[in-house]
Amino acid sequence: MRPVLPQWSGTLAVKAAVFITVMCCALAAMLGVLVHVSVTNQTVGEARDLALSRLTDATTAFEAGDTLGWGAGVDPPGLPKALRTLALAGERGTMVADHRGRPTMWAAGPVDGGRVLAVGVDYAQSARTIEALDSAILWSSGLAIGVTLLIGAFAVTRVTRRLHATARVARRISAGDLDARVDDPRSKQPALPQDEVAAVAVALDTMAASLQGKLLSEQRFTADVAHELRTPLTGLHAAAELLPPGRPTELVRDRVAALRTLTEDLLEISRLDTGRERLELDDEALGALAGRVVRASGTDTEVSIVRDTRVETDRRRLERVLGNLVSNAHRHGRVPVVLTVDGAVVAVRDHGDGYPEYLVAHGPQRFRTEGGAKGHGLGLTIAVGQADVLGAALTFANAADGGAVATLTLPQTPPAGARLPDGAA
Structure with a gap:
């Protein structure tokens, strides 16, 4: 230790x-x-x-x-x-x-x-x-x-101030803000002697710009692929509906539906990556909303209302988050699956083997699964993205007595930039 x-x-x-x-x-x-x-x-x-x-x-x-x-x-x-x-x-x-x-x-x-x-x-x-x-x-x-200590402290403080600024930008980049830059003044004036702090600042800015460029390129590629797949998939779905009944037709329709779902998930992720999503707020009762999500999922999920409350949130996005969590619990965990509402905190727990260590430590990653689990890792990725749009905190943990627990903590006040319902103050 x-x-x-x-x-x-x-x-x-x-x-x-x-x-x-x-x-x-x-x-x-x-x-x-x-x-x-x-x-x-x-x-x-x-x-x-x-x-x-x-x-x-x-x-x-x-x-x-x-x-x-x-x-x-x-x-x-x-x-x-x-x-x-x-x-x-x-x-x-x-x-x-x-x-x-x-x-x-x-x-x-x-x-x-x-x-x-x-x-x-x-x-x-x-x-x-x-x-x-x-x-x-x-x-x-x-x-x-x-006198020497004062002069030295002044000189060192100038250096440490620049180092702290560089560290703050590095933390912002780690948090996903790839637009953050150090923009060290000394690095912009070649006539001045360049010190090590300026070199670190330039290296960090260069790294952030490179990462941002690669990420934007990947996002554009994902969005373009999803859009290009949408048209032939629509035709393929229509053609599959015209096939005669039978086991081969069912298999074709099932695979077409899975491919359409994957394409829609990729499109949703690409929209979330742009950071331009806006909320449409409504006053919602969490208990009733949780019940609707479970009924729509068609799964055997227990709903436990410890303390019901009303929140200002985007109903569609919140239903998407909870729906993905419930679906993931049934797909990768074991029953019983329990959705618990305790004030502004909603938890979804199963009784399976729990989340992988990488997911608990770093969050879900696209197209990564472990232990022979089926799926693309997009459901939880979308849930995290939509939770960010809601201004909510979504965390993943494993229960001490077994099973995975996903906890969604909704904000007490609507996020900045959200659209309030008509007539709201």
Whole structure:
């Protein structure tokens, strides 16, 4: 099972912001350390040189018996113990330590008699300089990170906005809107540098145009074939009616009727594919309409009215949807077949082997059946198309205890563009 992450955790903008922030912090820290070390070394070096210079002058004065300069003394009380030990060992050295509440740069060296000569130089100004530098590094780094993050967020947001627009168009195309196009502005201006987002947008638009062209070509082909078949089938049907009674005549008439039904189904699908179907609305009682559909089907179908209601719908199209569902249940399922009306929800259930997995997952597909079932897959395809025209939702599922269930949920309000009955408000 894949882990469920927060929605924000996968966005490109957040990832880019985190990356920019981390890189800016790392760069600011590296530069801050380099500047701090460089300036500190320079400041400490200057103070050390000054202290050693004064120690040399004090040593010369001590050896000549002259008065020691300011800040110099023999075995001064504030001299750090480590530096005193170093001087007693015969070495000269320096050390920064607090003396009377102020930072002091000490320089010490040995003199005769096992004593230590030391000089203290005020280090407070140098320490304040380093502290001010550290403070400046911190606020300037914070400012630089903030400005960089804002600029980066602006740049990334422009890219993600275009990506989201491309994704929305892709979803519209997946939903069947082949007229949708990204029309990325950058792709229309060859003078501008073309980035990857523009390339994806152009590829998606090209794919949509190609799919639309192929689909329209197939739709025209289907409609043309159906129209061309209609005329000879009419003549064939008339000729079959003139044949003498008998078993061969019955077979011919049966096959002609099946071919005419297939042709009419293809014509209906071609009309649905054009998307130009319009509703003729009437006020209908669902319970009574379901009863008429079952009686017209001539099948042994049980009608269960849980909660009857009246809806504004196209009676002919709704009867077509329910009729196809009932016919499909009897053809591919097993009795009992039950048509249930529960408010604006109508369900048709059989007790057969259920729908194939592909149909439950992706919906019916033309001329596709499985498991040796007979048919062309057009009945459910027409039902889905007519349900879309009605603005209804038609779903397919398999019951837990066996059998296929088709559920039609009618809209509470008529779809846009529907024609209301005469006299309706």
